[in-house]
Amino acid sequence: MGQLANGPARFTDIAKPFDTALNSVTKHLKLLERAGLVERQKQGREVLISFRGEPLREVAGWMHEYERFWNERLDQFEQHFQKKKQKEKER
Amino acid sequence: MSEPKKTIEVRVERTIHAPADEVFDAWLDPKIPGNPWNIAEKLLLNPKIDGFFYWLIQGNAHYGRFTEMERPGRIQHTWMSRSTSGEESTVTVTFQKKGEDTLMTLVHSGLPDTDGGRGHDKGWNFFLDSFTKQFSQ
Numbered sequence: 001m002g003q004l005a006n007g008p009a010r011f012t013d014i015a016k017p018f019d020t021a022l023n024s025v026t027k028h029l030k031l032l033e034r035a036g037l038v039e040r041q042k043q044g045r046e047v048l049i050s051f052r053g054e055p056l057r058e059v060a061g062w063m064h065e066y067e068r069f070w071n072e073r074l075d076q077f078e079q080h081f082q083k084k085k086q087k088e089k090e091r
Numbered sequence: 092m093s094e095p096k097k098t099i100e101v102r103v104e105r106t107i108h109a110p111a112d113e114v115f116d117a118w119l120d121p122k123i124p125g126n127p128w129n130i131a132e133k134l135l136l137n138p139k140i141d142g143f144f145y146w147l148i149q150g151n152a153h154y155g156r157f158t159e160m161e162r163p164g165r166i167q168h169t170w171m172s173r174s175t176s177g178e179e180s181t182v183t184v185t186f187q188k189k190g191e192d193t194l195m196t197l198v199h200s201g202l203p204d205t206d207g208g209r210g211h212d213k214g215w216n217f218f219l220d221s222f223t224k225q226f227s228q
Contacts, residue, residue, distance in 0.1 A: 065174060066199050067101040074105045074197065077125025080117070081109045 004038065004051035011047040096178070100200040111186040111193045112163035118184060118195075119166070144168070155182070176203045 004014070015025040029049060032038040041048045107114045119138045121128035128134055133147040140160050146153040151173055158181075159167035167183045180201040187194040 064101050070103045078105045080124045081107050085108050
């Protein structure tokens, strides 16, 4: 998704950085396509994949600024206890 | 007679790997990362029933009064800020024993449902960030 945020990319370029079979990259992309988050276009022999932000934008529109705030706070709070537990284990 | 204002509620849950009394105390200790008090630019905090807090963050003042304090199960206080349009909202935090862990639930209710209160852009960034992280792992 990070790669697609900068614009459409070729399927082969998307798959390159991943250390997995092309099949599993195809599977991931199909899931994203089904969710309406990416679009495929054939250009000659190449397949171009582009990101569609609209479905995410709709969901994000429902997020209140306090929802974001409390989620960030509680994530950090949870992490504090995880680190504490980890330190206790290492002793 | 004016119509009652439409309000919304935000609910967040986390399972914390520690007993409830420890989590309860940490939530009220400004030295512990993750609770709101920890990131204050200026803080006056009196966590007892009818005790007040003043919390300044990024130049925005927040005020509140503690209305419930039941260690280790429940904390409730009011919350007023620019984002609540001067109205009193309510923050309720509960700590429930879950085996050796604690289920922490935070409910922020009575928030005005206004365009100003909704953070479209912020929410959008947050959502995309976490979404991207999921796929980069």
